[in-house]
Amino acid sequence: MSPFPGLLPDEPVDSVAHLIQTALTPIFMLSGIGTLLNLFNTRLARVSDHIEKATDALKAAANRAERLHLHRHLTHLHRRTLLLDASILLGAVGGASTCGAAFVLFLGSLRDSAVASWLVMMFALALACTVGALATFLCDSLVAWHGLRVSTSWARKARFSVKTPKGQ
Template structure:
């Protein structure tokens, strides 16, 4: 019994098959980098979420019994909350674009592999998928830079949240 895959590679030398595998695995390195970026973006998003929860606790503490020494606290917490929501949007964009870039990279690897096996005209698909992967990855990094700028600007303009010693949660 001959499998269809065996028939596709029967006329190719070991060197040809090894080259096909090398070419198809090249995008996997890009995929590994995108996976690392997605991990970074998700970690940042979790930290921003933690900060949003801390702000909600601060706001609850102010509603329960406002501290006269913290008269400016509600306005500061509102500004901080708005900035964190902007960061969530930027990080969501980073994650979404990174995921599309990773999927396009997988598609490019598949097209490379199948195109090499079948000697088909897969060039236009390859250029399209790899181009989408690169553009999405660049977009993800641009959105991440936007998140970083929002974070840095917030620290310079507003400073850190008050610590629990002033009656607020951490």
């Protein structure tokens, strides 16, 4: 009887090491994707702060040239939010795909044994929860993005509501 259920007693160490490498590679990739998503969200938060400051400055702008400059700055910030939106969306899909790849690799590496069904069930639950976390993160990001869009839209509308005194 093998000391480790699920592994055949005469199975070479190399195949066990390969199984471990196969299982860990997607985990490192998922960790990297998570770090990128954190970076993208931090940058998106900074852009949001810039939008708020530029919007406030636009409301207080004294002359037409300053308002025009702030409007261009807000347009630039809007483009940045679109790029960060795409980055976050692609990162979340990449994370979910990594989980799917890990699941496929894991299923392909299993042998017939009594413990195999438990391993599949537990690993599948972990992957499903990770995919669910990424999906809810994406939903949260969509809500936050909507807020940015409203701020940017409001700032653009505010630009047109400011009356310019004659001679400026």
